[in-house]
Amino acid sequence: DSGVTQTPKHLITATGQRVTLRCSPRSGDLSVYWYQQSLDQGLQFLIQYYNGEERAKGNILERFSAQQFPDLHSELNLSSLELGDSALYFCASTFGEGRNQPQHFGDGTRLSIL
Amino acid sequence: AQSVAQPEDQVNVAEGNPLTVKCTYSVSGNPYLFWYVQYPNRGLQFLLKYITGDNLVKGSYGFEAEFNKSQTSFHLKKPSALVSDSALYFCAVDGNNRLAFGKGNQVVVIP
Numbered sequence: 001d002s003g004v005t006q007t008p009k010h011l012i013t014a015t016g017q018r019v020t021l022r023c024s025p026r027s028g029d030l031s032v033y034w035y036q037q038s039l040d041q042g043l044q045f046l047i048q049y050y051n052g053e054e055r056a057k058g059n060i061l062e063r064f065s066a067q068q069f070p071d072l073h074s075e076l077n078l079s080s081l082e083l084g085d086s087a088l089y090f091c092a093s094t095f096g097e098g099r100n101q102p103q104h105f106g107d108g109t110r111l112s113i114l
Numbered sequence: 115a116q117s118v119a120q121p122e123d124q125v126n127v128a129e130g131n132p133l134t135v136k137c138t139y140s141v142s143g144n145p146y147l148f149w150y151v152q153y154p155n156r157g158l159q160f161l162l163k164y165i166t167g168d169n170l171v172k173g174s175y176g177f178e179a180e181f182n183k184s185q186t187s188f189h190l191k192k193p194s195a196l197v198s199d200s201a202l203y204f205c206a207v208d209g210n211n212r213l214a215f216g217k218g219n220q221v222v223v224i225p
Contacts, residue, residue, distance in 0.1 A: 002157060033213075043158075043204065043215040056212045090157055099146045099208045100165045105157030 003027060006091050006106035014114050018079040021109045023091030025072055031055070031094045032074040033103060034066055038087040049074055050097040078111070086113045116141035116209030120216035128224050133195040135219045137188045137205030146208040147188045149179055151201045152218070158204060164188060175199070195223045 003026035011019055025032050034046040036059075045058035049068035060066075063081075068074040078085060088110050092103035117140045127133050139145055146165055150158040162173025169181045179190045188205060200223045205216045 002159070004157070042217045045212050045214070048212065058212055092157075097211070099211050100163070102148065102160035102163055103158075103213070105150075105159070107155070107157045 002104040002106065004091060004093050004104050004106035006089075006109050008109060009107070010110050010112070012112045012114060013081060015081055015083060017081050018077065019081065019111065021076040021078070021089050021091075021111075023074045023076070023093075023106060025074070025091070025093030026104050029093035029095050029104070030072065031097050032068055032072070033092040033094075034060075034074070034076050035090040035092065036087045037090060037108070041087075043090075046076070048097075055097055081113050083113050086111055116145075116207045116214045118205050118207050118214055118216035120203075120205055120219050122219055123217075124220045124222060126222045126224060127195050129197055130194050133190075133192040133199065133221065133223070135190040135203050135205075135221060137190065137216060138186050139188060139205070139207040140186065141207050141209035143209060145188075147179075147181065148206040148208070148213070149173065149177070149188075149190050150204045150206065150215075152204065153201050161190070161203075195221075197223045197225050199223050 005024040031050045033048045037043045046060040048056040066076045088108045090108045092105045094101040119138045148163045149161040164181045172178045206213045
């Protein structure tokens, strides 16, 4: 068990809708990272937060947004959903924001767009 | 921009035989290299990392990896594979404070 909790585990919705994915990092970790995993794109980094502030941005679409709250949990908001947004979304956490720390991953949220 | 190549889609190996999963990377500056493993319906689990120092890195579950700067490679190895090692393995490089993952290698250990 990594200590990172993601909810919900599965989400089924329709095109054009909006969803929120939630992540609670491992106890004591200050950094949260979001990734998208799909068959055609592989594992893509989306965005990182450290202690409530955005630290790095990857291939995140403008329809997607994230935030990290004072209690350090994070939410990833996906809007105007398209069929191609169907994927596994992972959250990971580390204590600091340094490059040399292994990331601890949650078990992901599987998003299916119908 | 940093990138990782894992040239083989699938690696088949008989139980008890040595296992090698290949990874080459491209990054400007000193690389921070990682191996992760993913079991079905689970998140990635950290196996080992190379930051600096000894080129041979030992990690979890008997895995090790060798960093080769001249060949820009970081191959994952295990002397004797187990059926329970069957999983998806990802190599990753951190070149500018974000991880870039390879496409992953499916390892199948045949009893």
